Amino acid sequence: MASLPEGALMQRAAAGLAYAVIDHLGGAYGKRVVLLVGSGDNGGDALYAGALLARRGAWVEAWLLSDRAHAGGVAALRAAGGHCVGLDTGSFVPHETGSTDGGAARRADATLVEPGERQRARVETNTVDVVIDGIVGIGGKPGLRPEAEAALEGLAGVPVVAVDTPSGVCVDTGEIDGAHVSADLTVSFGTYKPCHLLDPAASACGTVRLVDIGLELPAPIIESLEAVDVAALMPRPAPDVHKYSRGVVGLRVGSATYPGAALLAVSGANTGLAGMVRYVGTASEWVKRLHPEVVGDGQAQAWVVGSGSADGANSALAFARASGVPLVIDADSLRPLTGPLGVPAILTPHAGELAALIREDRGDIEARPLHYARLAAKRFDAVVLLKGRRTTIASPDPDTPVRVNTTGTSWLATAGSGDVLGGLIGSLLAAGLAPIDAASAGAWLHGAAATLASAGGPVTASGVAAAIPAVIRSLPAVSPPSR
Ligand SMILES: NC(=O)C1=CN([C@@H]2O[C@H](COP(=O)(O)OP(=O)(O)OC[C@H]3O[C@@H](n4cnc5c(N)ncnc54)[C@H](OP(=O)(O)O)[C@@H]3O)[C@@H](O)[C@H]2O)[C@@H](O)CC1
Ligand SMILES: Nc1ncnc2c1ncn2[C@@H]1O[C@H](COP(=O)(O)OP(=O)(O)O)[C@@H](O)[C@H]1O
Numbered sequence: 247m248a249s250l251p252e253g254a255l256m257q258r259a260a261a262g263l264a265y266a267v268i269d270h271l272g273g274a275y276g277k278r279v280v281l282l283v284g285s286g287d288n289g290g291d292a293l294y295a296g297a298l299l300a301r302r303g304a305w306v307e308a309w310l311l312s313d314r315a316h317a318g319g320v321a322a323l324r325a326a327g328g329h330c331v332g333l334d335t336g337s338f339v340p341h342e343t344g345s346t347d348g349g350a351a352r353r354a355d356a357t358l359v360e361p362g363e364r365q366r367a368r369v370e371t372n373t374v375d376v377v378i379d380g381i382v383g384i385g386g387k388p389g390l391r392p393e394a395e396a397a398l399e400g401l402a403g404v405p406v407v408a409v410d411t412p413s414g415v416c417v418d419t420g421e422i423d424g425a426h427v428s429a430d431l432t433v434s435f436g437t438y439k440p441c442h443l444l445d446p447a448a449s450a451c452g453t454v455r456l457v458d459i460g461l462e463l464p465a466p467i468i469e470s471l472e473a474v475d476v477a478a479l480m481p482r483p484a485p486d487v488h489k490y491s492r493g494v495v496g497l498r499v500g501s502a503t504y505p506g507a508a509l510l511a512v513s514g515a516n517t518g519l520a521g522m523v524r525y526v527g528t529a530s531e532w533v534k535r536l537h538p539e540v541v542g543d544g545q546a547q548a549w550v551v552g553s554g555s556a557d558g559a560n561s562a563l564a565f566a567r568a569s570g571v572p573l574v575i576d577a578d579s580l581r582p583l584t585g586p587l588g589v590p591a592i593l594t595p596h597a598g599e600l601a602a603l604i605r606e607d608r609g610d611i612e613a614r615p616l617h618y619a620r621l622a623a624k625r626f627d628a629v630v631l632l633k634g635r636r637t638t639i640a641s642p643d644p645d646t647p648v649r650v651n652t653t654g655t656s657w658l659a660t661a662g663s664g665d666v667l668g669g670l671i672g673s674l675l676a677a678g679l680a681p682i683d684a685a686s687a688g689a690w691l692h693g694a695a696a697t698l699a700s701a702g703g704p705v706t707a708s709g710v711a712a713a714i715p716a717v718i719r720s721l722p723a724v725s726p727p728s729r
């Protein structure tokens with residue numbers, strides 16, 4: 247930032263924001279735009295973007311929610327023909343901004359609203375095309391102040407574009423603590439922040455658009471794989487491989503009560519990513535009939551246990567653990583866990599299963615997935631893949647960034663889809679991927695396969711498994727990593 251002229255980053259951010267709003271509205275000319283402006287630079291971004299929109303023919307009004315506002319932004323908006331008004335809590339009747347704190351805490355650049363402009367605050371909200379939320383960004387505390395809540399109430403139903411982050415959410419954790427903006431579009435500057443990726447805050451962002459403003463960024467604490475990352479992680483058989491050197495995945499899953507779980511986990515494992523698939527359990531006859539490639543017990547480079555295992559869950563876990571190879575531990579085999587396993591492992595609970603495992607409330611886990619995925623990863627010394635809309639994958643190594651999966655569709659919330667995921671991750675583990683990579687690449691492929699199979703309509707777990715090879719084929723070409 248030191249190498250840039252004063253305000254350069256804000257100008258870049260504001261321009262990116264304005265063009266995103268123009269895209270969203272399908273133009274600027276004749277549109278009615280309300281800016282909600284807080285006391286910090288987030289409000290400054292909104293004001294400069296408002297100025298650009300006003301120069302393009304939009305009618306722009308800034309509602310200053312604090313007695314301070316970014317002076318340069320206010321001046322730019324006015325110069326472009328926009329208006330600024332101050333607001334009273336609840337009523338939208340403007341008041342004498344700057345009158346509340348006696349000026350002591352006010353910035354030297356504080357801007358008072360002109361008397362003539364105050365009359366314009368009674369905007370017909372049903373004619374507003376978009377609200378730009380510049381209340382607070384990365385410098386804000388969670389929750390909204392009464393002025394902001396009242397303003398948003400008065401603008402209910404109007405599409406919202408959030409500047410950098412939806413105001414009120416916890417930016418660094420993705421948690422929600424109090425009232426917050428729910429945006430249709432969030433325009434983030436420089437990088438995604440945790441709140442853009444992690445639920446529940448991610449659900450308040452709407453579509454997220456990233457504007458590159460040329461920041462040099464530190465190492466992230468959260469990562470999200472993209473297609474090119476997954477492509478680089480995919481196993482690629484070298485010319486001289488044989489089936490055993492490609493890795494063998496074994497599954498001890500399913501039971502007389504849940505034979506379907508075995509078939510679905512095997513279908514997730516049997517997509518060709520590993521050299522061989524073994525199945526051991528009560529559904530052998532069904533597995534042989536539906537998956538003739540699958541063989542019986544023997545050595546494996548990774549075992550998958552627990553999906554639909556019912557009463558056999560403990561013995562499946564004990565057998566797999568004794569093999570000493572990396573494990574995927576799902577569903578019923580999570581229950582007997584009390585601490586570290588002594589072998590590399592990926593635990594794949596949904597929020598309810600994690601709640602039972604660590605004796606916490608399911609609602610708390612859904613409210614703080616980052617916290618609880620990390621906590622469980624540490625406690626069990628294993629990669630923990632916490633399933634949900636934004637599956638969250640934590641490593642036991644605190645320096646490894648947590649990965650959040652962004653592929654998928656809500657149609658994927660269908661019985662048996664988790665069984666498919668366990669098998670798929672097992673095959674990647676057997677093929678030699680590190681546990682964190684196997685878990686996160688598996689979650690990415692699983693979500694992408696669901697989207698492909700769904701094509702906007704309903705999907706079954708079997709349909710998800712069937713779509714996995716097509717998703718792998720469609721990955722971008724990348725040169726293999728030098729390992
Ligand atoms: N960093 C960069 O490289 C770039 C950053 N950029 C932009 O700057 C933004 C960060 O700006 P920032 O640091 O000025 O903080 P920001 O989020 O505007 O608000 C802080 C002030 O708000 C207040 N406040 C606190 N909580 C509140 C609440 N719940 N509800 C209401 N008000 C609340 C509190 O002041 P108070 O009123 O308490 O005195 C606090 O001081 C960033 O998100 C991005 O948009 C871009 O221009 C490009 C380059
Ligand atoms: N709302 C949602 N949006 C997207 N994916 C979801 C949603 N809810 C659940 N999923 C995904 O669906 C799968 C469900 O797995 P799981 O709960 O184990 O189901 P089952 O036990 O029936 O197999 C997981 O991969 C999870 O991430």
Ligand SMILES: [K+]
Nearest residue numbers: 379382409411
């Ligand atoms: K904001």
